[in-house]
Amino acid sequence: xxxxxxxxxxxxxxxxxxxxxxxxxxxxxxxxxxxxxxxxxxxxxxxxxxxxxxxxxxxxxxxxxxxxxxxxxxxxxxxxxxxxxxxxxxxxxxxxxxxxxxxxxxxxxxxxxxxxxxxxxxxxxxxxxxxxxxxxxxxxxxxxxxxxxxxxxxxxxxxxxxxxxxxxxxxxxxxxxxxxxxxxxxxxxxxxxxxxxxxxxxxxxxxxxxxxxxxxxxxxxxxxxxxxxxxxxxxxxxxxxxxxxxxxxxxxxxxxxxxxxxxxxxxxxxxxxxxxxxxxxxxxxxxxxxxxxxxxxxxxxxxxxxxxxxxxxxxxxxxxxxxxxxxxxxxxxxxxxxxxxxxxxxxxxxxxxxxxxxxxxxxxxxxxxxxxxxxxxxxx
Ligand code: AMP
Ligand code: GLY
Numbered sequence: 001x002x003x004x005x006x007x008x009x010x011x012x013x014x015x016x017x018x019x020x021x022x023x024x025x026x027x028x029x030x031x032x033x034x035x036x037x038x039x040x041x042x043x044x045x046x047x048x049x050x051x052x053x054x055x056x057x058x059x060x061x062x063x064x065x066x067x068x069x070x071x072x073x074x075x076x077x078x079x080x081x082x083x084x085x086x087x088x089x090x091x092x093x094x095x096x097x098x099x100x101x102x103x104x105x106x107x108x109x110x111x112x113x114x115x116x117x118x119x120x121x122x123x124x125x126x127x128x129x130x131x132x133x134x135x136x137x138x139x140x141x142x143x144x145x146x147x148x149x150x151x152x153x154x155x156x157x158x159x160x161x162x163x164x165x166x167x168x169x170x171x172x173x174x175x176x177x178x179x180x181x182x183x184x185x186x187x188x189x190x191x192x193x194x195x196x197x198x199x200x201x202x203x204x205x206x207x208x209x210x211x212x213x214x215x216x217x218x219x220x221x222x223x224x225x226x227x228x229x230x231x232x233x234x235x236x237x238x239x240x241x242x243x244x245x246x247x248x249x250x251x252x253x254x255x256x257x258x259x260x261x262x263x264x265x266x267x268x269x270x271x272x273x274x275x276x277x278x279x280x281x282x283x284x285x286x287x288x289x290x291x292x293x294x295x296x297x298x299x300x301x302x303x304x305x306x307x308x309x310x311x312x313x314x315x316x317x318x319x320x321x322x323x324x325x326x327x328x329x330x331x332x333x334x335x336x337x338x339x340x341x342x343x344x345x346x347x348x349x350x351x352x353x354x355x356x357x358x359x360x361x362x363x364x365x366x367x368x369x370x371x372x373x374x375x376x377x378x379x380x
Pocket of ligand 1: 118141153155185186187188189192271282283
C-alpha cells in the first residue's frame, strides 16, 4: 500500500515509524511531515488542514490509505472529503469527530447516556456564566466549547479567577469562536489515565494504557503545554478497572454514538480520571493522543496497517492485537522558554548516537532541516 499520513508532530512520526515496519506498506508520504519523518517518508508541503490539497495529492498519487492524525482536519471533515473522492481514510468523519470538536456535544452525550463525567452547566451568555460561577464553590473548571489546542481549560482556584476566565473566553475572544460558549464544570480530583482505543463502530479494542504529563520543567513546575512526556502502561489502570471502563465507558460511548447516527471509526481517546467515586471521563479526543502515541505504539507487536484496515472494513473483532510487556517512556525535549517564547533555528546534535541504540527511538516534532543539520523549528 501507498500510505499518506496527515500531520507533522511526534505522534505522526510514531505512526509513520510503526507503519514503516509493515510488510503491506510499500511507501509512506507525510503532509507536511517533519525533518525526522523525512528518513522514512516522502514529506510533501501541504498543510494538515488543507482539505482540498490533501484530496488532490491523494488522488494524483493513487494513495491507498490516508491516515488523518490531528484533530482539526478530522473536525473539519477531511475524512468525509477523501471518502467522497473514493479514497480510503483512517479516522472518524466530521459528524463523529465532534466528540472532540465540541465540549458541549460530548458533555450532553455523556449526560444522555449515563456515562460518568463531571457535573456541568453550559452558557452562551457571559453575564449568566459569571453569575453562576459566583455561586459555586472553588476550585471550578471553565472550558471553551471548541478546539483550543488543549489550552482552553482553566482551573480556577477562586471565584475571581473563574470570572476572569469566563470573561476572557466570552468577551475577550481569547480562543476565538471556540470560546463563544463555555462549559463550567465541577472540579474532579485524582490521577489521570489516557486510554486510546481502536474502534470500527461495533467493537472497541483499547490499546495499552498511558499517562501523560503536560507541564514544562522538572517537578511539574512549568506552564501547561501540549505534552512534555508520557509513559505506558499506567500502574493505576488495573485489569479490573479496565473491565469496568469497558462496561461503563467504552462500549456505552460507542453505542451512544451509533444511537445518535454518528458511528465512530478510528481511534477514540478516553481521557479518564480515577476519582473517589470511580472512573470518570475528563475528555474525549477523536484521534491518537500526543505524546501518548509515542509511548504506546512502540509496545504494539501487531502490524498497525492490518489493524487500520480491520477498522475500515469493520472486522476489528476478528484480529488479535498483541502488546509487549516492556514499559515505554517518552520524554519531550523542547527549546528553552517553551511553551512561551522560544528560539528556533538551534542545531540539535547527537541524534544519530541515540537512534536505535539502548532501546531509544527519536521521534521528531517541530524540527526542520537546514543546511544538512536538524534545527529546532515550531512546536505546538
Ligand atoms: P481537557 O482539555 O478537557 O482535557 O482538559 C485539560 C486538563 O484539564 C485535563 O487533562 C485535566 O488535567 C484538567 N481538567 C479538565 N477537566 C477537569 C475537571 N473537571 N476537574 C479537574 N481537572 C480537570
Ligand atoms: N495528550 C493529550 C492529547 O493528545 O490531547
